[in-house]
Amino acid sequence: DSGVTQTPKHLITATGQRVTLRCSPRSGDLSVYWYQQSLDQGLQFLIQYYNGEERAKGNILERFSAQQFPDLHSELNLSSLELGDSALYFCASTTGGTTGADTQYFGPGTRLTVL
């Protein structure tokens, strides 16, 4: 158990809909990363937050947004869903240090299926 929790575990929805994925980092971790894992594209970095502020952005679509709340949990919002958004979405947390040597602790993931 990594200490990172994600809800829901599974989500099935229709094209055009909007969903919210939730992540709670490990106790004491200030930084949250979001990733998308699909069969054909591996693990893609979406966005990172540190202590409530956006810190780095990857290949995140404009239809997707995220935020980190004062209690440090984070939510990833996906809107106008398309079939191609079907994937596993992981969040990971780190202490958020300024070096790149931090270990990332991953949650179990949310499997999104868009029908």
Next chain:
Amino acid sequence: GDSVTQMEGPVTLSEEAFLTINCTYTATGYPSLFWYVQYPGEGLQLLLKATKADDKGSNKGFEATYRKETTSFHLEKGSVQVSDSAVYFCALSDNSGTYKYIFGTGTRLKVLA
């Protein structure tokens, strides 16, 4: 930009065979390098890491050495077990302050009894 390239899978080995999974990277600075493992139905977990050139990371019989001259971080294990069957991801983190982690596409390992 920074990138990680690892060998395509799947890799199928018999129990007690020697394992090598190749990983090379491209980075402008001096990144930290990681191997993560993903067991079926689970999230990724850190297997080992190295933060500077010539460092060797090791854990659970797996080893990888940070080779700056060949920009490589190959994963090795002398004798694999069925329980090692999983997907292995090589990753780098830029130490120059971008805070991004770049992952390879993953290599699936299947170990047969």
